[in-house]
Amino acid sequence: MxxxxxxxxxxxxxxxxxxxxxxxxxxxxxxxxxxxxxxxxxxxxxxxxxxxxxxxxxxxxxxxxxxxxxxxxxxxxxxxxxxxxxxxxWIEPGRPTAEAAESLGRSLAATHAAGADTFGAPQDGYIGLAPLPNRPLDRWPEFYASRRVMPYVRAALQRGALSPAEADDIEQVVKRIHTLAGDDEPVARIHGDLWSGNVVWGQDDTAWIIDPAAHGGHRETDLAMLALFGITHLQRILDAYQEVAPLADGWEDRLALHQLHPLLVHAVMFGGGYGSRAADAARSLL
Structure with a gap:
């Protein structure tokens, strides 16, 4: 009390x-x-x-x-x-509806389209309680490799959440990231930690996004996070997004690339099988 x-x-x-x-x-x-x-x-x-x-x-x-x-x-x-x-x-909780999901897809595309000055952000941040290095870089592959993947590979190795062989598989992806990342895209204004728990379905039939790790990034990162742990009406969100902002060819094949970072974050914070899941995602790309 x-x-x-x-x-x-x-x-x-x-x-x-x-x-x-x-x-x-x-x-x-x-x-x-x-x-x-x-x-x-x-x-x-x-x-x-x-x-x-x-x-x-x-x-x-x-x-x-x-x-x-x-x-x-x-x-x-x-x-x-x-x-x-x-x-x-306060957001009054409601239930997930197809209409709210479609609205989220369209509105998320608008957020991404607002852009950012560069990949990264002026200040470092957090993803959950974990540090989020944001020092800017001009191209996404370099930013993702050096600010997202490799710091967490090293941290997961130190914690024992990733074996040396698993870390090597992920490093092989980093070495090929320019090939795997697809064509260059404009910097998107992204949420950065958009898993299902950070979407609140409001009573007003609006899907609200909370707890961001916001930065200038790649728009596919937010969509990959929505897909990673499952969210109600995922396909409706993706379809509505694509109606207003079509995704580049091969985006579905790149989901595993964008999921490497959140899986590594979970490996560092929670251990369990997340390190192995990250390594599996890396192997699927090679």
Missing amino acids: ARMTGTAARGEQLLGVAVVSTTPVAGGDVSTATRLRLSNGRSAVIKTRPQAPAGFFAAEARGLRWLAEAGGAAVPDVLAIDDDCLVLD
Whole structure:
């Protein structure tokens, strides 16, 4: 109860509005989320994490605002930010519908089309709690190899989540990345961690995207993430996306390439069989 009272007080301090009640929000293994019912009739969600890594919530807020500027896929408004917490507009959960999925596909294409100055971002960020190197590079294959894949190959090896033979298979992909990556594409404004858990199906029949690792990247990365762990109405999302922004030939063959990074991140953070899954994905490309 003390924690909830403290959370309410924190929300009131940041928002300047009285909190009528608080309710824990299920999910999230990175932060604690609490719904705040406010005296003005609105609701917000406050995300907290004691001893959060430096700049952790600032990176999330920066990413949400940058994605919102695109005017594409829906993202919650950032209401307040501090070192230890982030307050966002509340999304009333609903159910996934085919119409919301199709709208997500079209709006995600618009977000991607908003672009970015270069591959990467002005500041490093996080994917979950894991560091996300973002130092810019001019071409995607070099960016993906040096800022996404190889740092996590080394980290997974150190953790024992990847065997030397598995790491070698992934390094073979890196050596051939210019051949495997397909033709050059414009820099896309991407979410960067768009797995199914970061899509909230709202009661307003809108699919909202949350918890970004936003940066200038390759648009196929977001689509590969949607496919990696499964999401309701995936095919409707992809079909609607392609109606407004057709994908380059061979994009389906490249999904495994774009899935290497998230699988390696999971290997470093959770161990289990994710290292082997990353190696399997690499071998499928060779």
